[in-house]
Amino acid sequence: MRTRKIWLGVLTLGLLALSLAGCSGQTKGQSITVVGSSALQPLVEAAGEEYSSAHTGVFINVQGGGSGTGLSQIQEGAVAIGNSDLFASEKTGINASKLVDHKVAVVGITPIVNKGVNVHNLTMAQLRGIFTGTITNWRQVGGKNQKIVLVNRAQGSGTRATFEKWVMAGQPALAAQEQDSTGMVRQIVASTPGAISYVAFSYVDKSVRSMSVDDVSPTVNNVHTGKWQIWAYEHMYTQKKQNKLTKNFLKYMFSNKVQQKLVPQMGYIPITDMLIERDVDGHITKLK
Template sequence: MRGKLKFIIGILLAITVLTGCGRKTDKVTIVGSSAMQLLAEQAGNDYRLQHKGVNITVQGGGSGTGLSQVQERAVAIGTSDIFAEQKKGINAAQLQDHKIAVIGITPIANKEVGVKNITRTNLQKIFTGKITNWKQVGGHNLPITVINRSKGSGTRTSFESVILPGLVPIKAQEQDSNGAVKKIVASTPGAISYIAFPYAEGNAVQKLAIDGIAPTNTNVKQNKWKLWSYEHMYTQKHPQARTQAFINYMQGTHVQRDLIPKLGYISVHDMEYERDAQGNDKLVRKGGKQDVG
């Protein structure tokens, strides 16, 4: 009887081991852009539901971190708001660029400043310290508090390349994520900063139009609103099969046609313009009317 019991226990242990082996999880780690984090996390959750045994892990840290981590092979995917060619110390030729979406970037201010529209010139003067009070741009008598993104931020690189080309920004407190910036601007009288469109939704902060052009996806698609960037997923030239499968999913119908617009991003297929790593824009198709602020 004892021998029979040992035999049965042995069989059960073998089944347990085999079952455990069958449940091995394939892990894809994604690190980088906080602007893309919202999209990557939701897509990762959807993907997990459809592909049992695959674990998609998403972390922020900024575009610079994403690019450096994927270059060092520390992660499978590095997300970035900028081209790898724009980041010092990154060997772009070593990496494969997968453009997933486009995201608009908008200047935001505390709702009490009394300004909804600003000229590009005055925006430059605020971020270079030449304008220091909102009354100088038609707002209330409030000192301006500039909130910047950290130096590794792709959102900051995109903002400065479009709004402050060749200019030196004022030294200001820095935050490492869109969410943190929004909270601080919402709670700090006179504050101004910039964040990605999906994080600017709601009534917590005031989105600022520039020269009468509203920060909308329609205007981004037509390149009327110049403050936008691609959301890149960078991999090694020959990624593992599970990584390539997730990239294919991100570029597929569900994400491009359903999830991306739902979350406030823009599908790369809906853009009327393309932009290269040098910042040159090229018309590829025509669309409709612009939105006015």
């Protein structure tokens, strides 16, 4: 009789634990994979780690690969979320009408140069000339006699697409070395005399130097107002039907903890701080 009571007690505790787990509304022992933009990757990784720490048994697997990869993978249903610096409608082969756009932040893109380059400001025309190859020496833009070394992001990169859209004005970039990883771009620029490339604000560190354009500094406040033009929304795309964990994680991405703390802390710009809105065609609407 005593043994029976013990087993009944264990069974009752087990049922109570299951009931509490169900009431918490959390998905236990599951994971989702998020793939795409390397510019957005650090933020989603950090948010994923925080979310996983707060929800035992949940794992948010975050990978890079570029915006093109993120969009193609989510369209195929191979992942739960596809990260992108682009609107889905900007990417050839992507049916944007079948995807749901979650704009979680804004990212500023800035030109970066090797710290030995003694030019601190370029006009937009000069920056375009460097990347089209019509300007090949820093002396042509007020610097010392030093060859310009271009480092580009790979085709399919959302960072590259943003840079080309707002800087290149439809002109093709000169063929140059290409890198899939933003971190590798920064490393090459830091170690190569005369090098120039572009990265998200969040990737700028002491190893490289950012560059002003048309006497406007690449700052968060200048993105807020639209004075700095080289920026993009950070999108987390899903299919129209999402599982519970995907919905919960996206809800967390829009929470105050992420938007007001983690987003600015990591060099991104909260959606709620923007004073303007820009559509896929570049039309600006003032919000405040």
